Amino acid sequence: MKNTNMHIHSKYSWDCKTELEDIVKELIDSNIYYAGICDHIEFNCEASIYVLTKFKIRNLEIDELNEKYKGKIKLLKGVEISSPHLYPNKVESLKELDLDYIMGSIHKIDRKAKTEEEKRKGSIEYYKEVLKMVEANQVDVFGHIDYINRYYKQDYSDKEIIKEIFEMIKENNKIIELNTSASRRTDDLYISFPNLEKLAMYSGIKKEITIGTDAHKLEELNYMLDENSFIAKQLGLEPVIYEKRKMIKL
Ligand SMILES: [Zn+2]
Ligand SMILES: [Zn+2]
Numbered sequence: 747m748k749n750t751n752m753h754i755h756s757k758y759s760w761d762c763k764t765e766l767e768d769i770v771k772e773l774i775d776s777n778i779y780y781a782g783i784c785d786h787i788e789f790n791c792e793a794s795i796y797v798l799t800k801f802k803i804r805n806l807e808i809d810e811l812n813e814k815y816k817g818k819i820k821l822l823k824g825v826e827i828s829s830p831h832l833y834p835n836k837v838e839s840l841k842e843l844d845l846d847y848i849m850g851s852i853h854k855i856d857r858k859a860k861t862e863e864e865k866r867k868g869s870i871e872y873y874k875e876v877l878k879m880v881e882a883n884q885v886d887v888f889g890h891i892d893y894i895n896r897y898y899k900q901d902y903s904d905k906e907i908i909k910e911i912f913e914m915i916k917e918n919n920k921i922i923e924l925n926t927s928a929s930r931r932t933d934d935l936y937i938s939f940p941n942l943e944k945l946a947m948y949s950g951i952k953k954e955i956t957i958g959t960d961a962h963k964l965e966e967l968n969y970m971l972d973e974n975s976f977i978a979k980q981l982g983l984e985p986v987i988y989e990k991r992k993m994i995k996l
Contacts, residue, residue, distance in 0.1 A: 747985075747996050748779035748780055748996060749776075749777055749778045749779055749780070749971070749975075750778065750779070750780040750781075750782070750956070750957060750958075750985055750987055750996070751773065751778050751780075751781055751782065751957070751958055751959055751961070751967060751968075751971060752780070752781075752782035752784065752822070752824070752847075752887075752923065752956035752957060752958040752987060752988075753782060753784050753824075753826070753849070753889070753923060753925060753956070753958020753959060753960045753961070754769060754781055754782060754783050754784060754958065754959070754961050754967065755783075755784065755785055755786065755826075755960070755961060755962045756769060756783055756785055756804070758783075758785040758800060758801070758803075758804040759785040759786040759962070760786055760788065760792075761786065761962060762785075762962045762963075764961075764962070764963065764964060766783065766804075766807055766808065766811055766821075767811060768964060769781070769783075769961075769964065769967065770811050770815055770819055770821070772964045772967050773819055773967055774815065774818050774819055776967060776968045778819070778967070778968070778971075779818075779819055779820060780820050780822060780987045780996075781819060781820070781821050781822065782821075782822045782824045782846070782847065782956065782958060782987070782988075783804070783808060783821055783822065783823065783824055784824035784825060784826045784847075784849055784958065785801070785804065785824075785825055785826065786825075786826050786828070787825050787826065787827045787828070787840075788828050789827065789828070789829075789830075789832070789833040789836045790828070790829075790832075794836050794839060797836075797840075798839065798840075798842070798843065801825065801840075801843050802843065804823075805823050805843060805844070808821045808823055822846040822847065822987060822988065822989065823843070823844070823845050823846045823847075824845065824846060824847045824848070824849060824988075825840065825843075825845060825848055825849065826849040826850075826851055826889055827848060827849070827850055827851070827885065828851060828852070828853045828854070829850075829852060829853075829854060829875065829879065830848070830850040830879060830882065830884050830885055831850075831878050831879045831881070831882035831884065834882070834884065837884050837885075844990070845991065846987075846988050846989050846990060846991065847886040847887060847956075847988030847991060848884070848885040848886050848887070848991075849885060849886070849887045849888070849889045849923065850879050850884065850885035850887075850888055850889065851888070851889030851890060851893065852872060852875045852876050852879060852893065853893070854872075854875065855868065855872055855893070855894050855897055856868035856871065856872075857897050859897075859898070865898045865900070865902055866902050868894070868898070868902075869894060869898065869902035869903060870904075872894045873894075873903060873904070873907045873908070873911070874907075876888070876891060876911055877907060877910065877911055877914070880911050880914050880915055880918070880920075881914060883918045883920070885920070886920060886921070886988055886991060886993070887920070887921055887922065887923050887956050887988070888915065888920065888921070888922045888923065889922075889923050889925065890923065890925040890927070890928075890939035890940075890960070891908075891911070891922050891939060891940045891944065892939055892940045892941060892944060893925075893939055895928070895932055895935070895936055895939065895941065896928070896931045896932055896939075899932060899933070899935055901941060901943070903944070905947075908944055908947060909947065909951075912947060912948050912951045912952065913951060915951075915952065916951050916952045921952060921954045921955055921956065921986070921993070922940065922948060922952075922955060923955060923956045923957070923958055924938050924939075924940075924945065924955045924956070924957045924958075924974055924978055924983070924985075925938060925939040925958055925959075925960050926938055926957065926958065926959045926960070926969055926970040926971055926973075926974045927939065927959060927960035927966070927969065928941070929970055930966075930969060930970075937970070937973070937974065937977065938970075938974055938977070942977075945977075945978075945981055945983070946981060948983075949981040949982050949983050953982060953983055953984045954983075954984050954985075954986045954993065954995070955978060955983050955984070955985060955986070956985065956986060956987065956988070957971065957974060957975060957978065957985045959971055984996075
């Protein structure tokens with residue numbers, strides 16, 4: 747089976763400076779074939795026309811690199827939209843970009859919460875937002891479902907809402923990602939987003955996942971990929987990729 751990393755950021759993300767060709771060279775060295783370039787879209791502060799123009803340019807660059815490195819790597823055109831359910835028309839306008847997949851993620855978290863009570867409240871708000879995003883059913887993959895653990899360093903999630911989220915994802919024939927950045931972002935408290943408990947629950951409901959490192963730097967392109975692939979396999983999870991918004995099993 748060819749190795750995949752479906753969550754990679756490049757200079758086309760606001761918080762990343764890495765050149766696409768440098769990413770390609772590093773991935774080829776790491777023996778990763780399917781590479782999902784999954785740059786941020788922040789519709790709350792990026793104008794739609796800027797987003798469309800920027801991604802047209804990026805996609806041309808991806809086409810050129812796919813041609814230049816044919817047989818060695820296949821770059822896929824992804825985006826990671828923050829809170830897509832708040833911007834239905836703008837998400838719709840991305841159709842002209844011919845994307846391979848769209849990831850939806852919630853990054854809005856009450857980061858000032860300090861006390862147990864504040865964190866519990868923050869957690870309830872966060873998962874309500876995740877549920878709304880899942881209900882809106884606009885995207886293919888849901889990113890780092892319990893990303894809030896990065897900031898709270900403890901899991902305040904309620905099993906019932908997580909189950910509701912996963913069952914709705916299954917009903918809509920969508921999937922989640924297994925994001926390997928958790929250990930570097932939680933001082934090794936969690937191995938993945940979602941954490942083991944949620945991954946195990948997910949595997950009882952749905953099998954397909956994408957695996958990605960959420961790399962913003964070259965040295966993060968391979969981060970905990972083998973370890974998490976092993977764990978996913980033991981849980982019976984199946985890594986997939988997307989092309990032209992269609993899921994492809996590997
Ligand atoms: Zn994210
Ligand atoms: Zn990301």
